[in-house]
Amino acid sequence: MTPASPLLHYLAARQRDKDILVVQSESELAAINMVNGACFAGVRAMTGTSGGGFCLMTEGFGLAGMSESHAVLMLAQRPGPSTGLPTYTSQGDLRFAIHASQGEFPRLVIAPGDVEECFYKTIEAFNLAEKYQIPAILITDKHLQESHKSTTPFDTSKVSIERGALFVGDKYEGEEEYKRYKITENGVSPRVLPSTKGAIVKYSSYEHDEFGITTEDPELTTLMNDKRFRKLEFLNKELEKMETVKIHRDSDADLTIIGWGSTKGAILEAMKILKKENFEVNYLQVIYLAPFPKEKVGEVLESAKRTVAVENNKTAQLVSLIRENNFVDVDHKILKYDGRPFNPWMLADRIRGVM
Amino acid sequence: MVSAKELKTYAKITWCPGCGNFGIYTALRRGLAELNLEPESVVLVSGIGCHAKMVDYVNTNSFYVIHGRVLPVASAIKLANHELTVIGHAGDGDAYGIGIGHLSHACRRNIDIVYIVHNNMVYGLTTGQTAPTSQQGYVSKTSPFGELALPINPIAQGLASDASMVARGFAGDPKHLTELIKECIRHKGFALLDVLQPCVTFNRINTYRFYRERVYKLEDENHDYTDKMKAFQKAYEWGDRIPIGVFYKVERPTYHEGLPQISKVPLSRQRIEDVDISDLIRSFT
Numbered sequence: 001m002t003p004a005s006p007l008l009h010y011l012a013a014r015q016r017d018k019d020i021l022v023v024q025s026e027s028e029l030a031a032i033n034m035v036n037g038a039c040f041a042g043v044r045a046m047t048g049t050s051g052g053g054f055c056l057m058t059e060g061f062g063l064a065g066m067s068e069s070h071a072v073l074m075l076a077q078r079p080g081p082s083t084g085l086p087t088y089t090s091q092g093d094l095r096f097a098i099h100a101s102q103g104e105f106p107r108l109v110i111a112p113g114d115v116e117e118c119f120y121k122t123i124e125a126f127n128l129a130e131k132y133q134i135p136a137i138l139i140t141d142k143h144l145q146e147s148h149k150s151t152t153p154f155d156t157s158k159v160s161i162e163r164g165a166l167f168v169g170d171k172y173e174g175e176e177e178y179k180r181y182k183i184t185e186n187g188v189s190p191r192v193l194p195s196t197k198g199a200i201v202k203y204s205s206y207e208h209d210e211f212g213i214t215t216e217d218p219e220l221t222t223l224m225n226d227k228r229f230r231k232l233e234f235l236n237k238e239l240e241k242m243e244t245v246k247i248h249r250d251s252d253a254d255l256t257i258i259g260w261g262s263t264k265g266a267i268l269e270a271m272k273i274l275k276k277e278n279f280e281v282n283y284l285q286v287i288y289l290a291p292f293p294k295e296k297v298g299e300v301l302e303s304a305k306r307t308v309a310v311e312n313n314k315t316a317q318l319v320s321l322i323r324e325n326n327f328v329d330v331d332h333k334i335l336k337y338d339g340r341p342f343n344p345w346m347l348a349d350r351i352r353g354v355m
Numbered sequence: 356m357v358s359a360k361e362l363k364t365y366a367k368i369t370w371c372p373g374c375g376n377f378g379i380y381t382a383l384r385r386g387l388a389e390l391n392l393e394p395e396s397v398v399l400v401s402g403i404g405c406h407a408k409m410v411d412y413v414n415t416n417s418f419y420v421i422h423g424r425v426l427p428v429a430s431a432i433k434l435a436n437h438e439l440t441v442i443g444h445a446g447d448g449d450a451y452g453i454g455i456g457h458l459s460h461a462c463r464r465n466i467d468i469v470y471i472v473h474n475n476m477v478y479g480l481t482t483g484q485t486a487p488t489s490q491q492g493y494v495s496k497t498s499p500f501g502e503l504a505l506p507i508n509p510i511a512q513g514l515a516s517d518a519s520m521v522a523r524g525f526a527g528d529p530k531h532l533t534e535l536i537k538e539c540i541r542h543k544g545f546a547l548l549d550v551l552q553p554c555v556t557f558n559r560i561n562t563y564r565f566y567r568e569r570v571y572k573l574e575d576e577n578h579d580y581t582d583k584m585k586a587f588q589k590a591y592e593w594g595d596r597i598p599i600g601v602f603y604k605v606e607r608p609t610y611h612e613g614l615p616q617i618s619k620v621p622l623s624r625q626r627i628e629d630v631d632i633s634d635l636i637r638s639f640t
Contacts, residue, residue, distance in 0.1 A: 019616045026460040030427040037431030042623040161628045194416040204419040213366045213411045
């Protein structure tokens with residue numbers, strides 16, 4: 001779905017050389033569930049869509065949450081609701097991504113800010129999704145998806161593929177019978193590829209016991225919820241060491257800009273314009289929106305003199321997340337919700353307006 | 356080799372006594388055992404409904420998915436590891452109601468899986484509402500004055516969507532059904548197997564007796580299952596006589612056979628840790 005389609009075009013053309021498999025599914029309902037099926041079979045799988053398609057994908061996204069499938073989804077935002085402005089840009093789906101699906105389960109929502117981050121953060125999303133067996137959303141938008149930009153070549157020596165607890169072999173010889181949803185200390189149950197002798201692999205959308213068989217037992221239901229959420233504690237510890245926010249700081253500036261996603265380009269350019277006029281500003285770029293890096297965001301907010309949020313939406317959705325997680329408000333908001341991205345000169349003007 | 360009995364799990368069976376699902380359960384386990392399939396090489400995928408409990412009761416790999424989405428999940432499992440035997444189970448609501456949009460696409464792609472539809476012509480798990488296959492005039496909580504619409508014709512749907520195999524079984528004849536299931540598994544390509552499954556609690560019309568008085572076997576009348584037009588004629592035969600057996604079966608290339616990247620090793624068995632994409636990065640410079 002526009003503006004996510006270029007991802008499909010690019011991968012489809014390279015599938016034979018790179019041993020990947022690309023299917024143009026009949027619908028978003030099929031796409032996300034094909035991803036779930038592929039995860040079950042043991043491969044990495046991804047789908048891409050925009051808000052309208054993501055509406056259809058929410059049921060399958062929840063299935064990934066319950067079945068503990070490492071589904072990865074690229075959500076390229078455009079203005080809604082409904083058809084909205086289908087070929088323009090927006091950051092209106094952040095809350096939607098964070099809350100999509102019924103029920104409660106851990107998920108990753110990651111917002112790369114430019115082409116380079118799209119590369120590195122996509123690999124991170126796949127690694128973390130597979131290690132913690134949780135679904136991940138890469139949230140982008142039309143502006144980031146369909147813009148051309150020069151950048152330094154990506155350094156593949158900086159990245160590695162980490163698949164987590166996955167048994168690959170012909171025969172499973174555990175101490176006990178294989179249990180897909182074994183309750184473990186960190187909540188992650190080791191995976192075994194279906195077709196491995198000695199292991200029966202049962203995934204389920206229903207609440208289930210360790211083997212994967214349906215249960216409605218209250219104690220087991222509690223245990224399984226706790227197991228799924230225990231992964232978050234360990235994920236958060238790992239994220240502490242990772243770049244979940246970026247602090248673009250020149251000085252002890254009077255003003256700190258807070259933003260996420262594709263506004264990065266315009267914000268950095270606006271900062272350059274303002275610097276020429278001797279206006280110094282800092283910029284906090286929040287990259288991980290779920291789990292929310294509240295300690296790192298909190299540190300910046302505590303030392304910031306005045307804050308201004310820059311978002312391509314009507315309701316300042318990042319600001320609401322900061323309020324929810326850090327119990328503080330942002331002083332000013334610069335919002336744009338006309339389907340167009342910020343341009344550096346107009347953004348610099350609006351920043352001057354709050355200084 | 357595992358016997359039909361060994362294919363049971365510890366899960367307590369909660370189908371109503373006499374439920375048509377028992378016949379399908381027996382036939383499936385017998386079919387798998389008679390084909391000497393290892394439980395680890397089989398994947399069952401179910402939707403939501405009484406039929407779906409099947410995956411809890413059969414000791415093979417399985418994925419209990421959501422209402423209507425059996426085919427996308429089952430298709431992807433097959434494509435990610437085509438060495439697995441993948442069998443989808445769906446109810447008539449799953450298959451011909453909420454999930455009917457996926458049926459034509461799985462058929463036209465000719466994904467090499469079996470799709471067993473437990474067709475009881477009523478929503479059983481949710482206590483008896485009208486289903487897409489309920490007969491016209493069917494009275495239920497949701498159609499108290501009789502269903503106005505015509506029912507979906509599963510066999511004609513499969514034929515019109517170019518399924519490479521279309522068959523119908525009867526849960527009250529597990530012996531015949533076992534043979535049909537085996538034939539569907541052996542078939543290279545997409546096999547739609549609609550099963551007439553009496554719901555003894557909520558459907559008082561389409562009972563065991565109703566079917567026993569009407570069903571006849573296509574193979575007993577020398578039906579030519581390679582002739583699509585004859586298959587269509589049989590698909591519309593519903594009344595005093597109801598045909599069961601293979602309506603249509605032809606061989607044509609399956610979807611995964613058209614994918615050179617998985618011709619040697621299934622996708623799920625390919626190592627990804629040392630994949631090299633430096634040429635793709637260079638292509639931008």
